[in-house]
Amino acid sequence: MPETKYTVAIVVLLILVIALGAALGYVVSTKPGVVTTTVTETVTETKTVTTTVTGPAPTTSPSPTTTTPSPTITTTTPPPSELTFVVIGKSVHPYWSIVEAGVKKAAEELGVNGIFWVPQKEDVQAQLRTMDTYIAQGVAGIAIAPSDPDAATPYINKALEKGIPVITIDTDAPQSNRLAYLGTGNWKAGYLAGLTMWYYLKEKGYAKPGATLKIAILTGSLTARNSLERIDGFKKAITDCAEKDPDIQGNIEIQFLGPYNDKEDPVQAFNLAMSVIQANPDLHGAFGVYAYDGPAWAKALKQAGIEPGKVVLIEFDVTPDNIPPIIEGYAQATIGQRQYFMGYYGVKLLYNMTVMGWEEALKQFIPNYPENKIYDTGVDIVGLEHVEFTAPTGDKVVIMSLKEYKDLAVELGIDPELLFGEYLEKI
Ligand code: BGC
Numbered sequence: 042m043p044e045t046k047y048t049v050a051i052v053v054l055l056i057l058v059i060a061l062g063a064a065l066g067y068v069v070s071t072k073p074g075v076v077t078t079t080v081t082e083t084v085t086e087t088k089t090v091t092t093t094v095t096g097p098a099p100t101t102s103p104s105p106t107t108t109t110p111s112p113t114i115t116t117t118t119p120p121p122s123e124l125t126f127v128v129i130g131k132s133v134h135p136y137w138s139i140v141e142a143g144v145k146k147a148a149e150e151l152g153v154n155g156i157f158w159v160p161q162k163e164d165v166q167a168q169l170r171t172m173d174t175y176i177a178q179g180v181a182g183i184a185i186a187p188s189d190p191d192a193a194t195p196y197i198n199k200a201l202e203k204g205i206p207v208i209t210i211d212t213d214a215p216q217s218n219r220l221a222y223l224g225t226g227n228w229k230a231g232y233l234a235g236l237t238m239w240y241y242l243k244e245k246g247y248a249k250p251g252a253t254l255k256i257a258i259l260t261g262s263l264t265a266r267n268s269l270e271r272i273d274g275f276k277k278a279i280t281d282c283a284e285k286d287p288d289i290q291g292n293i294e295i296q297f298l299g300p301y302n303d304k305e306d307p308v309q310a311f312n313l314a315m316s317v318i319q320a321n322p323d324l325h326g327a328f329g330v331y332a333y334d335g336p337a338w339a340k341a342l343k344q345a346g347i348e349p350g351k352v353v354l355i356e357f358d359v360t361p362d363n364i365p366p367i368i369e370g371y372a373q374a375t376i377g378q379r380q381y382f383m384g385y386y387g388v389k390l391l392y393n394m395t396v397m398g399w400e401e402a403l404k405q406f407i408p409n410y411p412e413n414k415i416y417d418t419g420v421d422i423v424g425l426e427h428v429e430f431t432a433p434t435g436d437k438v439v440i441m442s443l444k445e446y447k448d449l450a451v452e453l454g455i456d457p458e459l460l461f462g463e464y465l466e467k468i
Contacts, residue, residue, distance in 0.1 A: 118396045121152035124181040126391045128384060129168055130159035131186050131211070131265070132305035135360035136332035136380060139459050140211070143384025151392050153181075157384070163262055163305035165189040172196050182206045182391030184223070184383075189264040190214035206394045210383040212267035213415075220399060221407055223387055223416045224267070225378045230420045231271030231330075234355045234376050235278025236432040237422060237440065238326050241353040241373045243286070247325045250292045257298035257317045259338060260330035261305035271330050271357070272300050278434070286433040300330070303337070310337035318345045324352050332358040335375060339366035359423055359446065361462025367425055367443065368464065374424040374440050381455045382418045390416075421446060443468045 118124075128144045130137040141157040148155025156175075160167040165188045172185060176199060183200055187193035187209060194217040200207045201218050213222040238256065242248040256279065262268040276297055284291045298317060303310035314337045318324060327342075329335030335356025342352055349370030356363050356375035366372035386406075393402035403410045421441055428440040441449065443461075447468050450457045458465055 121392075122154070124151075124392065124395060125154040125156060125178075126182045126388050127156045127158065127172075127175045127180050127184070128210070128387055129172055129183065129185040130157065131168070131188050132162045132261070133159055134305075134332050135362055135459075135462070136358050136378075139360065139455075140380045140384035142456070142459055143381040143386075144388050145384075147385045147388035147392075151388070153388070153392060155388050156180075163188050163265075165192050165264070169193060169196050172200070176200045176203060176205060179203070180205060181395050182208075184208050184210045184387040184391060186211035186224075186383075187214045187265070188212075188262055190216065190266055191264070193217065206391055206399055208387060208390060210387050211380065212265045214266070215414075219414075220394070221390070221403055221410070221414045221416060223390065224380075224383050224418055225420055226415075226417045227267040227270035228274040230357075230376050230378070231274025232278040233274075233420065233422060233438065234271065234328060234357070235275040236282065236434065236436055236438050237374045237376075238275070238328065238353060238355050239279055239282035239286075239432065240428075240430050240438070241355075242326060243288075245325075245350075245353065247353070248283070248286070248289065248293060250289055253294040253296060254325045255296045255298060255321055255323060256326035256328065257321065257324060258300040258328045258330060259303065259310060259314055259317075259334040260300045261303055261310070261334065262331075263300065263302045268300075268330050272328075275328055275330075278432075282433045285435075298324075303334070305331065305333075307333045307337060310334055311340055314338045314341035315345065318342060318347070318352075326353040326355075329354070329356045329372075332360055333362060335366055335372055336362045339369070339371035342371055343369075359421075359460045361460070361464060364443070364461055364464040364468075367423070368467065370425070374422055377421045377423045377446065377460075379418045379420070379453070379455075381453075381459070386416070386418075421449065 130140055137159050144155045144157045158171055168188055169192060172183060173196060175183060183205060185193065193214050197207045197214060197217040197219050207219050209219045209222045211224045239248065242254060247254060258272055260268045260272065279295055283289055283293050283295055301313045303313050310333055318341050327338045329338050335354060338354050354372040356366060356372045359375060359377040363375050367375065390402060390406050407413060407416050423443060423446045424440040425443060427442040427445060431437050447457045450460055461468055
């Protein structure tokens with residue numbers, strides 16, 4: 042029967058269409074399946090990186106993003122254990138031991154080799170010789186705190202030409218081709234030190250109309266930018282305050298003594314501090330630009346028999362060396378850097394650059410890159426007690442107590458033992 046034939050033909054055709062549709066459907070549905078697999082992989086990868094980029098980001102800076110390199114790029118990168126990242130600091134000091142702790146922690150989390158190196162005291166040539174050795178070895182990335190940015194520039198550029206990513210930490214070399222600077226905004230930090238100095242000069246009655254104020258500055262470098270910027274910011278804050286303070290209105294003479302350069306040598310720092318104190322019995326203020334300068338001032342004041350608090354002392358940094366001057370009352374405050382993150386994020390950033398490409402990693406880590414190449418790790422002002430004031434410049438300043446700062450360190454994921462050492466118990 043022709044009708045039956047037609048029916049059979051139609052049924053066969055229908056079956057074929059359904060089969061084809063099913064087949065097509067399968068192909069279509071397998072495509073998302075493939076994508077899903079990829080996405081799952083990416084998510085897994087992202088998770089891994091999220092755990093490695095732990096430690097809350099400093100409050101003043103955004104957290105580095107956790108986006109992961111695509112698996113294809115990852116496969117072209119050597120395994121982490123074959124990657125070596127080098128961090129070059131400026132001198133032997135607990136300040137740098139804290140940076141080192143950050144380097145080691147990041148290296149451990151990533152499974153890479155993290156090398157940390159410092160000269161005994163400021164030594165431009167030793168820094169650069171060391172850098173050159175690591176360039177020749179073809180390490181995966183270098184972070185350096187150049188004691189002399191001009192001298193370091195050809196080395197930084199040479200490393201980059203050889204394909205080794207270089208960033209600066211702690212102190213910058215912006216005229217070089219360094220890819221980024223990760224550290225304190227030093228001018229601003231110096232300005233805060235100046236505002237704090239002014240607050241105590243007023244509180245002690247030293248800053249008054251018609252007075253002459255003597256403020257001495259001790260530093261460890263006259264070439265490193267962090268030192269020069271801090272000194273500049275410090276002086277500017279004091280002259281701004283002197284002009285804007287309604288009680289003074291510029292009717293005061295400020296004499297800045299120094300900067301005296303101890304080249305990051307604590308013995309020289311102490312000797313210089315002592316000779317300045319002896320030559321100026323009428324000293325009102327002392328500024329310690331580098332980590333050991335505050336303690337050097339405090340030790341010299343003590344040995345000269347000057348009672349705590351007579352000379353206003355503002356230190357830089359929170360390390361076990363900087364705590365006794367605060368506890369004993371020789372130092373009124375210190376500007377705490379978050380140098381742990383210079384080491385920690387320094388290695389993380391170099392690693393990310395290696396696995397995902399320089400530009401991509403930098404874009405994800407630094408806000409507004411490439412217009413901006415600076416990641417500010419932030420500072421905190423720390424003293425014995427909590428103090429808040431509005432400076433004559435209108436700036437609101439908060440000095441955290443040692444206890445508050447200890448709690449903050451814990452919150453940020455920095456071991457407070459590193460910052461306070463044996464004094465941790467007393468805080
Ligand atoms: C500075 C470093 C310096 C360290 C120890 C810190 O305040 O940021 O550049 O090496 O003090 O001297």
